[in-house]
Amino acid sequence: MSVRLVVENQRSYFQKDYTRPINFRIRQLRKLKNSLKHNEKIILDALYKDLGKSKMEAYMTELSVVYQELNEAIKHLKTWAAPKKVKSGLMTMPAKSYIYQEPYGVTLILSPWNYPINLTITPLIGAIAAGNCVVVKPSETSPHCSAILEKILNYTFVEEYVHCLPSQTPHDEVNYQNYDYIFFTGSTNVGKEIMSIASSNLTPVTLELGGKSPAIVDETANLEIAARRLVWAKYINAGQTCVAPDHILVHESVKSQLVEKLKDEIKLNYSHAENKDDYPKIINDKHFERLSKLLDEPGLFGGEINKAARKIAPALLVDSDFSSPAMDEEIFGPVLPIISYQSLDDLIVKQRQLAKPLATYIFTENQATANYLLEKLSFGGGCINDCLMHLTSSSLPFGGVGASGMGNYHGKASFNTFSHSKSILKNTSKIDIPIRYLPFNQAKLKILKRIFS
Template sequence: MNEQEIKNIIDKQRQFFHTAATLPTLNRLNALKKLKISIKKHEADINQALLLDLGKSDFESYMCETGLVLSEISHMIRHLSTYVKEKRVRTPLAQFPSRSFQKPSPYGVVLIMSPWNYPFLLSMEPLVDALAAGNTVVLKPSAYSPNTSCILQHIIRECFDDSYAAVITGGHKENTSLLNQHFDYIFFTGSQHVGKEVLKKASEYLTPVTLELGGKSPCIVDRTADLKLAAKRIVFGKFLNCGQTCVAPDYIYCHREIKDELLLQIKKQIIKQFSNQPLKNKNYGRIINQKHFERILGLIDNQKVVFGGEYDRSELRISPTVMANVSFDDPIMQEEIFGPILPVLTFESLDQAVSHIQSLPHPLALYLFTSNKKDADKVMSYIRFGGGCINDVVIHLATSEMGFGGFGESGMGSYHGKTGFDTFSHTKSIVNKKTWLDLSVRYQPYRKLYKKMLKLFLK
């Protein structure tokens, strides 16, 4: 699609938005219900697309993508009538008589740019929040997951005219064309490198943005942790989607004294969850493409591999791999891994671990395994990060009851549930001043008596 065709779609959406057709709550609810019906109808097609793009099993596709989208839609349908209401707030005495309230209002035409690792979930969830908030949406999925982009386009066309919601496929050329346009809000999920470009382009129109990026999310394991359970949960979260999860534990940072036992438990869990031959496990995914496959292989130091390391270039599969005796200076610690390699580093004391992580770029997620409540409070309070878990991994994003997002280098803004509705809404602060009384205090000529009155009002 060329730049003029893209501009035509945006113009159509802006015209449609200006008709106020997206404002009534009933219209928003109908849009969400229509979308829910279509997703359920095409569940098998979605599964097939995710299998072709990423090798995901039906179970994983529903658990991590389709099911979460349906849950978000259900949440919005249940709560939208509450979210759209004006909220009355206290009015200062100096503004008597009047009524003050806050009113959520849609931004207008929204651009959502989604990644390839969870191509259905990370396209549809922000789209659901944006539609619930009353916006029109242009969705640009990643070119790396073409099969999912195709089903996304089919579902959106089935549900909406492109003046309301449209999917634009393609690669770098289309991304550039989109970012050259004037949107009222931009929501981007992807790499820090591209996120910087999105922010730069958005600044030309002073367009507000949400950036969902990534980073090296640490998983701290202290001496008091239940190591068997920790290993079980870490292995699940790290190797889910073949490690291609933005909130996956990027590395383990454990106490030196429990490293060997933790490694033993991790090896046992990899075998238990993925079998002795994970490359032949039909429920274990694959790397998205050759480029990323080669990049991940280049991060493996065979001298430090203590488990795994096998790969199948023809199938773009890398087995769950564990590396030990890793330091923060090693190549694998210089970038987000985004693949099935788990480096294990050690610390002498929890204070040392906290201090070191504080010196690093802010991670998208942080995980801590401990039985010590005081230490848990310290880590969660002292270290700055997007979100995380105590004694588990990744599950903090699987809810509509609290927001999900990054912090600092790992992003800005958040979404899911009410937080998502607020992200795609501008909250207007409004004072409705009554006409039956008009105090003269604020008007010239100013008088000493009025100043005394002001001091009573404003002290």
């Protein structure tokens, strides 16, 4: 069946109001959860085949997040979807004001290869919770996971409601349809293309992109904790994480100490990682070759290569600066440049010259420093004295700003993303205050000025 026909059938299904009842939505979310649980083994196998993720890492970074989102939506959906009474102004007396949440209609989710289960199902939860129909297009770069997603989703749902396209479906055939909402996760360049295509139909979009997310370590930081958390966050999924620390900015007075602690953490947890079964691989040859070229920089620690397995051991570039080749674009791999700074103001000037990142991580024991950096730097979200963990909270909307994206999701934010907020004022016909009607005269003007001044 063509993509055009899928969209037409979904629009017809949506217009019959099948997806609007809250109990229907909750049943679909429960069906999705049961299907995922029933297929856990083949999901974990697919993640290993595509990315080399161990079962522990795959469950932690993919399925546990999805289950949490499902549980949150199932538990709170009735509250999220209920009309909200809001304050009415003096102008509207005696009317009452409400906000209704309504679904957009037929939505498109374009998901990436790096966390193929998590980053497909999590927005899908929001779309279902909000009462939409959904077309899903997974990435052809992670073929095993995409095949599993297609199998699970198309078995669980009727295609008029939720349909997963084959990952090899031509992009133009998918993208050039008249959707009511598009949710895209991927690179900034492709995000620009999606936004351009959506603009032809004035289709609203959420773009979850990426960028060069810095980790800032000042002279007061607990260096042992910082090193442990930075190494974990950078090298999970072999650095193929949109919010991984892209580079470290460390105060020059503690740089050598931090570097040694980073090396100790790598030696402890990633010795001979390039030969280990439970260390993820680079997704394809193209990315492997791109990352391998970054290892030619001076000051390299680690970075051993297993070309046959397409694995690169954790690497530090300890002599980097803002002009280094590794700073030209988002690294998206297990290579970590380390740049020293002298003052916070110099750091802020340099970091502001880069595009606004998806995340920023600040390691400091000085609350004033943390607050100063939060005020001066613009980024999607982040952590103080940690990395990545803001993603795990369904209470924190996740999304970018500027070149790192627009819109957000997770928890209630996912429901809001896929819902239109419809503002309704309910008045009475029993009282009719005449001041708004003609004739307009000085007496009425004086009354208005007395009320609103």
